[in-house]
Amino acid sequence: MDLCSYCKKKSKATGKLDQNELEKLGQNCNQVEFKKGEKIMIQDALSYSIVFVRKGLVKIHAMGPEKEQILRIVKGPAYLGIPTTIGAKINQYSATTISKTFACFIGFDVFKDIIKNNGQFAFEIIVELCKNELQFYKKCINQVQKQGPGKIAEALLYFSEKIFDNQNFSLPLTRNELGDLTCTSRETVSRILSDFSKSNIINVNKTKISILDKKQLENISKMG
DNA sequence: GCATTAACCACAG
DNA sequence: CTGTGGTTAATGC
Numbered sequence: 104m105d106l107c108s109y110c111k112k113k114s115k116a117t118g119k120l121d122q123n124e125l126e127k128l129g130q131n132c133n134q135v136e137f138k139k140g141e142k143i144m145i146q147d148a149l150s151y152s153i154v155f156v157r158k159g160l161v162k163i164h165a166m167g168p169e170k171e172q173i174l175r176i177v178k179g180p181a182y183l184g185i186p187t188t189i190g191a192k193i194n195q196y197s198a199t200t201i202s203k204t205f206a207c208f209i210g211f212d213v214f215k216d217i218i219k220n221n222g223q224f225a226f227e228i229i230v231e232l233c234k235n236e237l238q239f240y241k242k243c244i245n246q247v248q249k250q251g252p253g254k255i256a257e258a259l260l261y262f263s264e265k266i267f268d269n270q271n272f273s274l275p276l277t278r279n280e281l282g283d284l285t286c287t288s289r290e291t292v293s294r295i296l297s298d299f300s301k302s303n304i305i306n307v308n309k310t311k312i313s314i315l316d317k318k319q320l321e322n323i324s325k326m327g
Numbered sequence: 328g329c330a331t332t333a334a335c336c337a338c339a340g
Numbered sequence: 341c342t343g344t345g346g347t348t349a350a351t352g353c
Contacts, residue, residue, distance in 0.1 A: 251333070278342065288334055293343050309342090 107132070110157060110207075113180040116227035117155075124217055124224075131213040137204040139275075144184055144198040150191075152208040154183040159204025160266065160275055164283070165196040173276075173284040175239065178266050179204065182231060201275040246286045249327035254285040255295045256324035259305065263314055271313045 107129040110117045120128065132155070137143060143154055146165055156179035163174045163183075174196060177183060187195045188211055218225045245257055258281065262272055274281070278296075279289040287295075299305045304320055306313035314320060 289341090290335080290343080291333060294333090297343075 110155065110180065113157060114155070114182075114227075116182070116224050116231065119221060119223035119227055120217065121221075124221060127213060128209065128217065132207040132209040134205060134207045137200045137206060139200055139202055141204075142197060142199050143204075143206060144187075144194050144196070146194050146197040148194050150184060150188045150194045151211050153185055153188055153211060153214045154198070155207045155209060156181050156183055157205040157207065159200060159206070160202040161198050161204060161206075162201050162276070162280070162284075163196050163198055171283050172286075173280060175235075175242065176201070176261075176266060176284070179206070182228065185228065185232060249324075251287055251291050252295050252298070252323050253325075253327035254287060255281075255292060255299070256320045258285050259312065259314065260317075260320060260324055262312075263317075270317070271311070274310045274312055 107117065107120075107125045111120065111125065112118070117125075117128075134157070137159070143156075143161060144150065156177060158179045160179075161177045161183065163177060165172055165174060177198075183198055183206070184194070187193075218228065245254060249257070262274065263270060266272070276284065278292045282289045282292045285292070296305070296307050299320075300307045302319075304314075304316045304323075306315055
């Protein structure tokens with residue numbers, strides 16, 4: 104199986120593995136193809152594996168006391184489930200695909216062994232975890248301090264820049280989910296999107312979004 | 328008080 | 341699933 108050799112090019116961390124480790128990984132991981140909307144990890148389930156998302160988009164979400172909360176959107180290639188597998192016995196969150204996704208389940212024991220034996224690999228994993236944490240801090244501040252338009256503007260810029268690298272994209276979330284992501288209601292998302300559209304900042308057609316005035320959007324995001 | 332913001336409800340498409 | 345309108349509550353001049 105040459106899957107892991109392929110991923111060696113895709114993932115910085117996997118790139119640090121030697122042939123031996125790659126083979127060991129190959130023997131202990133298995134690729135799965137997911138359709139849009141399928142669950143990769145389930146909150147409250149016991150977790151035994153780390154998931155490597157080769158390609159695709161995944162939403163990380165958890166059920167709160169009131170409602171569903173989308174924590175972040177993950178774009179492959181990326182590791183999934185490291186915090187919850189290492190830091191807790193049961194999954195603290197769910198992961199659901201929002202596009203067609205190819206992912207590999209890696210046995211935790213093998214993953215742990217490689218971390219312990221390969222500092223370069225471990226370092227790259229730490230880099231990824233650190234970046235995620237910093238981004239999460241930013242999201243927290245954004246959510247608590249910005250008001251509606253600022254939150255939506257930031258989310259749109261995030262999808263445009265970080266996920267699709269394009270001014271035009273098809274939003275992989277419903278309005279409701281976008282609300283769950285930005286801590287607003289579905290109605291507020293609708294209203295703000297149509298306001299942006301009326302001001303010619305964006306163009307909206309169902310899930311298709313075009314950013315027309317990026318400067319303006321950045322400004323709204325910045326001002327809150 | 329008055330304005331702004333956003334959630335909740337309801338209803339239509 | 342979405343878009344909109346009315347209502348209501350909180351917050352800040």
